Amino acid sequence: MSATAAESTTGRRRLGLPVVVLALAQLVISLDYSIVYVALPEIGAGLGFSDHDLQWVVSAYVVTTGGFLLLGGRAADLLGRRRMFVLAAAIYAASSLVGGLAQSPGVLLAVRAAQGIGGSLLFPATLSLINTTYAEGPVRNRALAVWGAAGAGGLCFGSLLGGVLVHGYGWPSVFLVNVPVALALAVLGWLLFPVDPPRDRTRRFDAAGAMAATAGLTMAVFLLVYAPAWGWMRPASLAAAAVGLVFLVLFTAIERRAPDPLVPVRLFRHRGLVLATAVAALFSATFSSLPYFLTLYFQAVRGYDALVTGLCFLLPAVVVAAGTQAGPPAVARFGMRRLLVGGLAAGAVGALALVTAVSADGSYLSLVPGIVLISLAQGSAWTALWIAAASGVAPGDQGIASGIASTSLQVGGAVGLALLVAVASGIGQQSSAPALLDGIRTALLVMSGALALGALTALTTRKATSP
Numbered sequence: 001m002s003a004t005a006a007e008s009t010t011g012r013r014r015l016g017l018p019v020v021v022l023a024l025a026q027l028v029i030s031l032d033y034s035i036v037y038v039a040l041p042e043i044g045a046g047l048g049f050s051d052h053d054l055q056w057v058v059s060a061y062v063v064t065t066g067g068f069l070l071l072g073g074r075a076a077d078l079l080g081r082r083r084m085f086v087l088a089a090a091i092y093a094a095s096s097l098v099g100g101l102a103q104s105p106g107v108l109l110a111v112r113a114a115q116g117i118g119g120s121l122l123f124p125a126t127l128s129l130i131n132t133t134y135a136e137g138p139v140r141n142r143a144l145a146v147w148g149a150a151g152a153g154g155l156c157f158g159s160l161l162g163g164v165l166v167h168g169y170g171w172p173s174v175f176l177v178n179v180p181v182a183l184a185l186a187v188l189g190w191l192l193f194p195v196d197p198p199r200d201r202t203r204r205f206d207a208a209g210a211m212a213a214t215a216g217l218t219m220a221v222f223l224l225v226y227a228p229a230w231g232w233m234r235p236a237s238l239a240a241a242a243v244g245l246v247f248l249v250l251f252t253a254i255e256r257r258a259p260d261p262l263v264p265v266r267l268f269r270h271r272g273l274v275l276a277t278a279v280a281a282l283f284s285a286t287f288s289s290l291p292y293f294l295t296l297y298f299q300a301v302r303g304y305d306a307l308v309t310g311l312c313f314l315l316p317a318v319v320v321a322a323g324t325q326a327g328p329p330a331v332a333r334f335g336m337r338r339l340l341v342g343g344l345a346a347g348a349v350g351a352l353a354l355v356t357a358v359s360a361d362g363s364y365l366s367l368v369p370g371i372v373l374i375s376l377a378q379g380s381a382w383t384a385l386w387i388a389a390a391s392g393v394a395p396g397d398q399g400i401a402s403g404i405a406s407t408s409l410q411v412g413g414a415v416g417l418a419l420l421v422a423v424a425s426g427i428g429q430q431s432s433a434p435a436l437l438d439g440i441r442t443a444l445l446v447m448s449g450a451l452a453l454g455a456l457t458a459l460t461t462r463k464a465t466s467p
Contacts, residue, residue, distance in 0.1 A: 018129075018133055018193070020146075021185065021192060023151075025185050026150045026151040027151070028154075029122055029123055029126075030154025030157075030158060031158040031178075032119065032158075032178065033062070033288070034154065034159055034162070035159070035162040035165075035174045036174055037158070037162065038163045038166055038295060039165075039166045039171040040058075041299065043171045046171060047102070047105050053105065057108065057109070057112055058112075058417075059226075059414070060113045061113070061116040061119070063113070064115075064116030064119075064218065065117075065123075065410050066116075066217060066218070066221040066407060066410030068116070068117055069124065069217075069407040070213045070214065070263065070403045071120065071213065071403075072121040072123065072124045072125070073124035073128075073400040073407075074206070074210060075121065077396060077397065077399035080196030080197075081128050081193070081196065082193040082196050084122075084124075085193065087121060088119070088121035089118075089122065089182045090183075090186050091114060091118035092185075093183045095111050096111075096115065096175045096176065096178035096179050097176070097179050098111050099115070100176035101172070111175070123402065124400075124406060125399070127386065127398070128399040130143050130147055132395045136392075140387075141327075141328035141331060141332070144327075144383055144386050144387055145324050145325050148327065149320075151382065157313070158291075159294075159309065160313040161177075162174050163307045163311065163313075164310050166307075166310075167306045167310070206254070206260060206262040209255055209261060209263075210262050212247050212250045213247075213248075213251045215244075215247040216247030216248035217407065217411070219241075219243045219244030220240075220244040220411070222240050223240040223244060264400070267400070270391075270393060273388070273401055275337070275340070276385050276386070276388040277408045279344075280385055280389075280409040281408045282412060282450065282451070282454045283412065284408075284412040284416060285412040285417070285419075286351070286416060287347060287374070288413045289413065289416050289420050289443075290374065293420070293424075293444065294312070294313070295309060296440060298312050300436050315368065315371055319371070320376075320379040320382075323377065323379020323380040323383075324383045326379070326380055327339065327382070328383065330384075331384055331387055337458060340381055340384050340388070340458055341458045341459045342455075343377045343378070343381030343384065344458065346373055347373075347377035348451035350370045350372075351444050351445075352444075352448040353369050353370030353373060354367060354444050355444045358440055358444070360433060385405075386405070389402065390402075420446060423446050424440065424443040425438070
């Protein structure tokens with residue numbers, strides 16, 4: 001057997017249980033972001049949240065995940081990918097159990113923050129395990145497609161699953177369902193993945209840089225989530241801005257002097273990583289914010305209950321999964337940059353189609369063309385994004401490279417959702433139907449423009465950097 005044939009056979013064999021476990025971990029991360037959307041009305045009524053405070057059930061997860069991702073990426077590289085994977089899954093299991101038993105808003109928000117920390121450890125560990133388990137090229141691209149289907153599809157499937165669970169068992173079920181899954185992930189991760197090698201003592205953890213980055217990013221994401229709804233000049237906003245700025249400046253100073261910095265400058269010489277980092281922010285700000293506005297439309301405008309609302313997300317979940325599977329062949333044929341440009345452009349057209357489709361008495365069928373187009377674009381762009389982020393990065397830097405791109409993803413999501421809600425006049429579950437329709441259309445229009453601008457920028461960058 002030739003070396004090439006042997007490598008291909010090994011690659012096919014290794015796309016078995018490891019990638020299934022890693023994809024399931026990514027599904028948990030995505031589900032925890034989106035599964036609570038449908039449950040928000042019942043959570044608010046059951047625990048006594050106000051309309052404004054209810055957003056923190058989502059935002060607490062986003063803030064802590066975004067703030068701790070760089071730390072999680074570095075920990076995966078230096079402390080062990082398997083070790084971080086198992087620890088993160090255990091955090092998910094414990095926090096989800098407490099969340100399902102919560103009796104007050106404060107406890108539930110603490111649970112969401114703990115789940116965010118679990119996500120910040122699990123995401124880079126999962127992605128770096130894929131990028132170090134599978135050789136760069138078609139084999140890794142296929143693994144990323146399976147992993148990507150779970151991640152991108154989970155953003156929509158979470159709403160479907162949330163609707164079914166809330167309808168049948170009440171809002172605590174959206175937390176309790178995580179417990180057996182996360183425990184299974186911890187056990188399978190410990191048994192399945194290779195033992196972490198001894199730590200390379202020549203590489204330092206850069207604890208000071210990690211703490212400064214975590215504190216600065218957490219305050220920055222908190223500000224971007226908090227300020228649009230409550231005001232940029234409120235004491236909490238000003239304090240978060242000041243503290244975040246101080247820590248980010250301190251982080252910059254520490255990194256300039258650190259012998260082994262948390263974020264090595266050499267990584268930004270990888271044009272694929274730089275492009276992926278920029279696209280990740282735009283992706284999360286637009287595609288990942290869409291379920292929020294569709295949930296408002298289905299529940300508050302059309303009057304659907306949790307189950308029907310969840311079923312409305314079945315189509316986008318299936319199409320997103322199909323888009324992720326189409327990603328690797330499209331990358332091989334057209335290249336990563338062309339696929340990213342095409343995905344962003346198609347998403348812009350899909351969002352624009354939804355602007356005219358949402359109405360007080362329109363049918364679900366009128367939404368289908370826009371939903372299909374934007375979901376297909378989301379799936380294909382998601383896979384290409386992570387292929388670009390991993391390409392050419394050394395195995396020892398895969399964790400921090402994943403952390404950089406995923407930090408951009410989380411910060412972009414926090415900024416995007418906050419800005420879209422702001423331009424939509426702060427709409428929420430208690431807004432009137434006419435205000436909701438106007439706000440949703442405005443948000444979709446801005447989303448379409450942002451995606452179109454992103455596609456144009458990526459296309460122009462390609463031309464500028466081509467020899």
